[in-house]
Amino acid sequence: MSAQQRTEIASMGEFGLIEHLTRNFETRNASTVLSVGDDAAVIDHFGKQTVITTDLLLEGVHFDLMYTPLKHLGYKAVTVNLSDIYAMNAIPTQITLSIGISNRFSVEALNEFYEGVYLACEKYDVDLVGGDTSASQKGFVISVTAIGEVAPDRFVKRSTAKNGDLICVSGDLGGAYLGLTLMEREKKIFLENPAIQPDLENETYIVGRLLKPEPRKDIVNFLAEQGIVPTSMMDVSDGLSSEILHICKQSELGCRIYEEKLPIAEDSRKAAFKFGLDATVCALNGGEDYELLFTMKQEDYDKITLNEEISVIGYMTAQEEGSKLLTKGGNIFDITAQGWNAFQQ
C-alpha cells in the first residue's frame, strides 16, 4: 500500500463505495444483459451451457499482505477462478466479486486492488457483474464467482479419462511454490531485521508465478483449433500429485508419471537448488501453478508435438496398477497427495 492520499472508507458509505469502485467498468460480453446495481445480474446464455465456479481467498490463509501487492492480489483473485472455467474447456464471461474489508484499508488501497481486478477482466474478456461489499472485523476476505459458457456437452470433466490416454500438462510446475518459499524466507529475515531489504532481483520468474498467475486460455484455444477434446481436465491449484489422483479416482484408473518428463523452468531449478529443495518434489507437490492437467487420446499426440507449452508426462493405466512415479534413477514410487491441506498442521 503505497497510497499517498488516504480517503476513509466511512466517508463514502457502502453504496458510494460500490459506485466508486465500479464507475469505469464497461461490459464487453453481449450475454451481459444487466450488470452491477440491482439485486442480481442478468446473463443470457441461449444455445450455450453455463459453467460456474467460486473461490474464497482469506488473508493469512491464502495470501499475506506483507508481500502481496494489492493490485496483484486483485488480479490473482480473478485469474484463479478463470483457471477453473478454462479447466472445464469453457470460456469465462462474467464474474461476481464480494469483499470484506476492515477500516485499516483506505479507498486508495481498494482502488489498487480493483485495478488488478479490472486488468484481469480486460485481459481475459470477462465482465464484473455484481458482488457485495462488507465490513470485516479482521482480515481481508475475497470471494469470487466466475461464470463461463461452453457449447452444449463440450465441457470436460475429471471423471472421463480412459485407460491408455496420454497425460499432459501445460507450462511448467513448481515455480509458484518456490516463489512462496522465497517470499516467506524474505519475510522472516525482514521481521528479524527490518534494515535488510528483500533480495528478489534474480527471482522475478518464481515471484511472478506466485503473485500473478495466468490461466491457460491459450491452451484451451489451441486444443479447440486442433480439434482436440481432452478426455479429462483440471487445473493445477493444489499440486500435480493431488490433481492426478483426483483424475485417477474419479475416472477409476491408475497412472504412470515420468519424473524426467515433468516440465520445470530453469529459474525454478536454480531456486530449488539455492533453497536446498528437490525440484521434482516442488513440481509434484507445490500448488498454485494454475496450469492445465489433461488427458487425451494417443492418436491426438501428433497434433500437440509442435506446442512447446504442452508436455506429455505419462499415461493412464488400469486402476489395479496404481498411481506411480517412475524416477530418473529407475525407481517406482506411489504418488501420494501432499497438496495443500490447511486443516492438518
Added chain:
Amino acid sequence: MSAQQRTEIASMGEFGLIEHLTRNFETRNASTVLSVGDDAAVIDHFGKQTVITTDLLLEGVHFDLMYTPLKHLGYKAVTVNLSDIYAMNAIPTQITLSIGISNRFSVEALNEFYEGVYLACEKYDVDLVGGDTSASQKGFVISVTAIGEVAPDRFVKRSTAKNGDLICVSGDLGGAYLGLTLMEREKKIFLENPAIQPDLENETYIVGRLLKPEPRKDIVNFLAEQGIVPTSMMDVSDGLSSEILHICKQSELGCRIYEEKLPIAEDSRKAAFKFGLDATVCALNGGEDYELLFTMKQEDYDKITLNEEISVIGYMTAQEEGSKLLTKGGNIFDITAQGWNAFQQ
C-alpha cells in the same frame, strides 16, 4: 452447538470434508448438468435468461454465533440470496456455497450448518452445485452465490418505476430488527450474569423473523398468476427507506409513503412498545425483513386487493416532489436512508 460427539475437521481432510458434507445431496433441477466435484458446475439455460447474485456473511458483522443456531444460519445464508433472485422476478435454480472455518468448529457443528443449507435448498427447489471449503484464522466466513432463471426479458429492475405507479410491499416490516434488538439485549444480560436464562417465550415471531427469513417465492408466483409484471422490484434487506430511495434514484422519480399503510405485525408493535422503540421507525429503517418492495401500474390494483400478503403503501411521483413520508399526524418528512452502513460507526 449442542454437538455431543466431536470429530476434528483435521481428521477428514479438505476433500473428505467436502464429500462428507455433500454426500446426501441430489440435484433436482434438470438444468443442473454437472454438480459438486469438478472445477466448476455446469448449468444448462437454453431459452431462459440466467440471473446471478452473491452475498458475503461474516461472523461478528452479519451474525453472532452466540444467539444464532448454526442450522438457522445455514438456512438464512441460502434464503437471503434467493430473496435477491426473486427480487428480479426470477426463479432460483442453483447455489454455490463457500465457507471459511476455524478449527474450533467440529464436523458435527458443520453438519448442523449444512442441515440448514439443505433444508433451504429443498424448500426452494435449488441445487447446491459447488463451492470452496477453506480454513479461516478467525471467524466463520460464508459466501453464497445464487443463480436463477427468467423468461427472456421478464426480469424486473430497480430503475424502471413510472410516475404514478403504486408502491407495494409484501408481508410486514420491522420484525427482524426487533428480533435483533431482543437478542442483543438478552446477550448483554447473559454476559453480565450467565445464571439468567434468556426470556424469549413470547417473542417467537420477531426471533423467527431474524433467524429464519423466508424469501417471497409466493409473491413472485402470485404476480405471475395474476399476469402482473412489476414495473420495478427489489428486496428489503437494508430497510424500507434505504430501498425505496434506491428505486427513486435509479428510476429518477420521487415517492409518497403513508405511515398508516406500513404493514407491521401485532407482535412487532408489542415488542417495539416493550423496548421503547417507535414501530414505524423500525419498519422504515430496520433491515433484514427480506420482503419484496415493488411498484406496479395503478390498473393492476384490483388484481392484488384479495392478497393479504401485499400492502399498497404509497405511489411514485416526479423527482422534483422529493421522497416523502406522510405521517398519521399529517406531517410530511423527507425519507432518508438509515439502513445498514457498517463502515460508519
